[in-house]
Amino acid sequence: MLQILTLTVPIYLIIALGFACVRVGVFTREQMGVLGQFLLRISLPCLIFRAISQYRLEEVLNPGYLSVYVSGSLLAWLGGFAYARWHCRHGRSRSALYGQAMAASNSVFIGYPIAQPLLGPAADIALPLCLLTEVAIIIPLTMALADAGENLRWQQSLLQSLRSLLKSPVFLAIAAGLGWSATGIVLALPVQKTLTLLSSAAAPVALFMIGGMLVGQPLRGAGQDLGVLAAGKLLLHPLTVLLMLWLLPDFDPPLQTAALVFACMPIPVLLPALAQRYGLAGFCSAALVVATALSFVSLNSWLAMAPWLMQWVQRH
Incomplete structure (x- = not known):
């Protein structure tokens, strides 16, 4: 347990430092947004390309x-969508965002700094696969249904989402990395x-930015939903x-362990940006705050149980 805490505690200390500096x-x-642009356009694509290009394509x-x-991830997404749509009677846009909140992980900025020293090369391979799942499947699915809730046909919404995806620095870095990997x-x-x-620079800058972005986020007005979203991400997805x-x-x-570890991570910082066009940025930011705070307990618990859980999986 002490070894796990030595990996996770520095992550949350950097988040706390970012929070304190903005506070x-x-x-x-607003300056945290500049850091976010550097991460999304420069540092993160470099990290993804490097992680992919150093391995063979079949690996x-x-x-x-x-x-x-x-x-x-699709099962977790369906769980979030079903809870919002049929239990809470929310509209399709909000329900789709609930699904994304439960099915997409903070793979890069919290997951990778923890998984890499723990799992080594398995984390390098798992990271782009997690991102590929999110940018090619989970995000387009969310955007298609969310936009369809605004009276657009879901086919048209999906096409718009795919066009945006093709311009994404993350997707371009994945495609470039796979292409380079194929050359050998x-x-x-x-x-x-x-x-x-x-x-x-990606991990420390991102963690600092996460802490800074948490300052001033509203936490009132949807307590039950915030708790359900946090539980869905931190418990249902794993x-x-x-x-x-x-x-x-x-x-x-080791890749099996990596899949579980990345699924344990909290809500990604991208969610409030996606939710802004539907007027739900404040709510999703609050969900991000709650899930990130609670993940200190849940993540350390999952990591402590991971060796036993992997033995159980492999026996069956």
Whole structure:
């Protein structure tokens, strides 16, 4: 347990530092947006490209991992959508965002800094596969249904989402990394070092930004829904991925552990940005606050149980 805490506590200390710096006025909340642009357009694409390009294509496109993580994430998405749509009687837009909140993880900014020292190369392979699941399946599905709730045909909404996806720096980095991986060419050493320097900034800058963005987020007015979203992300998503690990054929054990670890992560910082066009940015930001705070307990608990859970999965 102490080894796990040495990995997770620094993550939350950097988040707390970002919160404190914005709270006391060292930085403004608006300045966190500049950090976000650097992350999304420079540092994160470099991290993704480097993580993919250093492995062979057949290692990166692991069908076992994709089948487990995609199916588990879709089950969690359906759980969130069903809760909002039929239990709470929310509209289609809000229901789709509930689904995304439960099915998309903060894979890069919290997941990777924890998984990489814990799992090594398995985390490098798992990260782009998690991002591919989210940017190619979960986000387009969410946007298609959310836009359809605004009286657009879902086919038209899906097409618009896919067009936006093709321009996304994250998607372009995944595509470029896969293309380079397919060539089998090793990157020149100066290029490798440049990518390493740029990508190494992603985690600490992102964690600092997360803390800064949490300042001033409203937490009132939807207490029950916030609790359900946090529980869905921190409990339901790992459980659905664990179920798929049990039901579907086995693959590389470290990658199986990586699938569970990434599913345990809190709500991604991208969700409030997606929710802004539907007037739900405040609510989704509040959900992000609650899930990120509670994840300190849930994440450490999942990590402590992971070795036993993986043994149970592999025996069955």
